[in-house]
Amino acid sequence: MNSIRRIASGSITIIAIIMALCAIWYIWTYYERDPRTRNGHVRADIVGVTTDVSGLVTAVNVVSDQKVKKGDLLFQVDTERFVIAVQRAQANLESARATLIYARQQANRNHQLRDLVSKQNVEQADSALRTALAEVDQDQAALASAKLDLDRSSVRAPVNGIVTYVDLRPGAYATAGKGLLALVDTDSLRIEGYFQETQLEHIHTGDRAEIVVMGSSKTLYGTVTSVTSAVNDSDTNIGGNLLPSIAPNFAWVRLAQRIPVRIRIDPDADTRGLIPGRSASVAILNRTDRQRPTGAAASKASSASGRS
Known part of the structure; x- marks a missing residue:
């Protein structure tokens, strides 16, 4: 009987040791291998939404926690001032083009009458032509800038995402470069x-x-x-x-x-x-x-x- 008890006790001890070793192996594998x-x-990424132009906010097209896609309109800055700027730039460009046409005609005429016109007049006509060309280039750039400002008055989502807490309301003044909304970039x-x-x-x-x-x-x-x-x-x-x-x-x-x-x-x-x-x-x-x-x-x- 005593021998059976000793065998049973030894077996239980061996089983306990084996189980302990298995547990140690499992824990080591659990934390080290994986x-x-x-x-x-x-x-x-959290994207701060700002406006590139300043002005009164006329419309807010989103609410808190709304999903938006890249390019969706978020809010609108008053466009009246920018429309006027585009019209002014277009008028200045037309005037510059008219001046360029006249300057080119004068330069061509003086070159054709080179023997009858003094060298000084020819050079002055050429200089006026170059000035007119530069003014056209400047007015074209001014028109492109005015159109860009008009386009940037419509503030759109730069990424796909979710608009966080919206506290912006129509009538608020948007300052260029100041954050107005936050967008969670879901991508x-x-x-x-x-x-x-x-x-x-x-x-x-x-x-x-x-x-x-x-x-x-x-x-x-x-x-x-x-x-x-x-x-x-x-x-x-x-x-x-x-x-x-x-x-x-x-x-x-x-x-x-x-x-x-x-x-x-x-x-x-x-x-x-x-x-x-x-x-x-x-x-x-x-x-x-x-x-x-x-x-x-x-x-x-x-x-x-x-x-x-």
């Missing part, structure tokens, strides 16, 4: 995961990534597009003599730096609900996992497995 982080965020939607520097050797451009946004049950997939080339060194400052000043560090525990890794979401993925700033968990897939379905195929596969 680098992952819960410190990730949804990111997108730049991406995930940025902040991985520990000890995991970087397992992360490469082109690696596949699995993404789960906090509060969402669906899994997204993407591709690593870049690993940042530099991070701020908070321990080093440049002193007044332009020499580095290193702050003393008495910490017993050295914490790994977090390195941003940018991930492009698959184009066919369902990005509804991906609001820039939301938190996300990111896992870099190993070579065998890189064959997992992506985008819409991944969503369908997840739904099918859930039903089964």
Whole structure:
């Protein structure tokens, strides 16, 4: 009986050791072979919308959180002043062209009558012709500038995106160069995961990534597009003599730096609900996992497995 107990006790110990080794292997594989982080965020470029011309806003064509396409009209600056400027520039150009025609006629006549006209008159006619040509060029440029101002009075979306909070109202005065609206560039939607520097050797451009946004049950997939080339060194400052000043560090525990890794979401993925700033968990897939379905195929596969 005692021998049976010893055998059973030894077997249990061996099984426990094996299970512990398996757990250690699983944890090592989980964190090292597939680098992952819960410190990730949804990111997108924010485009500040300004006007190139100043004037009163006569119409606002968008509301908060409205989706727009590149080229859609956002708001309109009063065009009356710019229409008048175009008309004035056109009139000046017509006058300059008339002056050019007369100057060319005079120059041609003096060259034909060279023997009867003094050299000074010929040179003066040539000079007047060159001046008239320059004035036409200047007025053409002025007309193009006036037309450009008229066109820029209609402020359009520079990218595909979503208009954020709109506080602009008709009657407000738009100043050239001053931001009036903000536009979330939906084409730049991406995930940025902040991985520990000890995991970087397992992360490469082109690696596949699995993404789960906090509060969402669906899994997204993407591709690593870049690993940042530099991070701020908070321990080093440049002193007044332009020499580095290193702050003393008495910490017993050295914490790994977090390195941003940018991930492009698959184009066919369902990005509804991906609001820039939301938190996300990111896992870099190993070579065998890189064959997992992506985008819409991944969503369908997840739904099918859930039903089964």
